[in-house]
Amino acid sequence: METSNGAPPAPGLITRETPVGYELIGVTKKAAIQLMGSRLWGRFNPNHWDPVYAAETGLKAPIQTGEMSSAYLSEMCVNHFGRNFFVNARMVCKYVAATLANEVITTHGIVREKAPKGDGFRFKVEIWAENEAGEKKTVGWVEADVEV
């Protein structure tokens, strides 16, 4: 995927010809404790960065805010839908398991539906984020219009 200045292509990688079953290329991130506990993200809740408090509340380790996982999935979707992910799009996420500090998370997506709309299509993509063992942490789906 060649980009300009590191930006995704404005129209995205998914076009009207993209078939159902197409697999999106995800992003991979490490759940770094320093980022999980940064002021804008998790500092207000020690479950997100303090091993002592997390253990007291029954957690094996500090857990990422779910919204960090949504941000990772959103980055993947912007890469593939480009500007189309900012207009009349939908994103549904369920945090089915906690992302623990130091886990490496990769996002995934598969085009599941493609419905005619206007001059183009509305795509529905199953999305999820999982750790290196393949354990799903966040599951959901997105919808976006392409060439409508």
Added chain:
Amino acid sequence: MTAPETDALRPMTEIQIQQTRDFVNSLNAKSQTYWDMVAVGDELWRDLHITPELVILYCDGVEDYNPWYEGWLMNTWYGEGESPFGGAIVPPMLVSHFVLSVQFDHTKPFAIGSIHTFHDSEIIEPIPVGATVRIHTRAIDKFVKRDRRYVRHEVTVTDAETGTRYLTETRDILSR
């Protein structure tokens, strides 16, 4: 199993450990449960000015370096930025992250120990960096599922000046 140490995941000196324990204790001392802080029907709203620096802080935390979001850069500092919509825009899920600061009375201590579990978000229009958005929340349900207590909110995010609707959302929080 032995209890973890404060510095189990990152190196710290004695003074850093003490400051950390004092900070956590201060959060914990005044905290109520989220379940007790919210009543169905509660409506709250606040305005958030989405400055270029706020966007950079958000993006750096999740290592998203898309230049569309850059209205501030080291060396050049402030700039209009560039995106398919003209100037710099806000990442699609950024405002969703700030809903948490609206959906309970922020003048009270935060209900630490609560966990966000679900969101269903409609992304309607791109938000320009520099916009002021009004985040409006309404508690629509409190329910117990598998012995866990959840609070559900409806959210609307609009431009505080023009009224442009940017995002709507339904979201659940698991309370202690």
